[in-house]
Amino acid sequence: MSFYLILGAGRFGRLALERLGRRDQEARFLIVDPDPKALAAAVRGLNSENIMAVQAEAGKFLADNLGEDSPWDWIIPTAPVHVAYVWLRQGSLAGEDWQTLAPPEMMAEVAPVVLKGPEEELYLSYAGHLCPDDCTEPDVCPVSGEPRETALSEALAALQVPEYEILVMVSRPLAPGVGGYQPRELWKLGRKMKSCAGKVMIATACRCHGVVHGLERREVSR
Template sequence: MSDVVVMRDVVVVGGGCYGTFYAGQLARAQDKGKARFRRVIVVDRDPACRARAELGEAPDRTFAVAPWDVYFATFLGAAARARPGEPQDYIVPSPLMPHLMFQWVLARARQRWPERAVAVAPVPGSLGTPYDRSAPPPDHARYVSFADWLCPTHCVEPAICPAIGSARTWEMGDAVRGLAERLRAAGEPVHGPALFVCRHHVFGVGTFAVDAVLEGDEIVQAAGASGAAAAVLVGTISSCHGAVNLLRLGPLSVIRHPSSGGVAENG
């Protein structure tokens, strides 16, 4: 396995304290020959954000001045899966961001089925985590964590948890997949989960691949393809923490055309 992490473009969410740290670490990794990438894009609506003030523009670093949801609507809307053997694009999430990737797949579903009911529902059931809080409607994001302690800043979630000094026996992906299976067993038409899993990539920076987000959008598209009511469990997670949402698709409506006397499914 190569010691060099190869990426294409790396999008850092936020130009505040976390984004400044992540962009700086990526630059150090490239300088030390531990990473190769085309460019880092720091996204912040503040043109004078901390990352710009401390790091500045560089041949391999640029800044996008935009709200996060607006930026990703354009960036992900134009994205395509990497070809086999080619480097992928990655996203560096912020611990303080809303559930941006769910917001994107939700917007895509509403664009895909403009006449169909597409809603955000509360996530039912238990994930078995000591920390479990739900955002109020209409957000309904469920924020969960296996940590009931204060985690070290920039923890990379190693096999030995530094907070408790013993083995990390939990994995959030297993918890979310288990919830989806239990909901299906109870008769819920739940697809997925579509998971965007943040893992330590290089020099203390965690990422998930843009390809994973595109795959999540494909899961939603497949869930709605039959026209029946369906739901998709969507999560942006790491090993220890996560944000989980439930996207509900209503059945495709049936529109009657008086001129023909026939019916046609509208999707």
């Protein structure tokens, strides 16, 4: 029996509830979303005895509740934000003097599909097509037939970029189309960031898709 924290009550939050619940009928879930209607829709028709719903933003909820002894076994980030990055800014690094930073160009070279977000973050993908929502991350893409020899998470972690430290949260497959990481991995990311002094790239990635945000510690004026 596992305890899952699902951040986001949209389509993939609902799929996580359904698919993980089928795999383990004794599993417990805490699903978090700022929209009460989305929460109601996500849990409709499911075993409500095993599901708790909380109305809150993902980053704020983690900032208020994540600790070394958090009760969840897995965090499932399905909210439309980079959960690890948002948690760092609102939680572990709150009040510290960090500023956003555009990732270096060479980080965009690890994947053929690259989109830039409003904070200069990069959204990376090996896939130039719409992926099936029940993908199991096989060694060969079930749509294109292309080999997936090196996971995007591994490619990002292996990058050597002068003056930058790269920290990667690996989203591990837990059910078809559902991935996540353990709370202690997120807590470990926060501890690592405390010791970083310069430019840092924070990434979350699975086998084929990922997102990268940049942060730089501001120099303290004397």
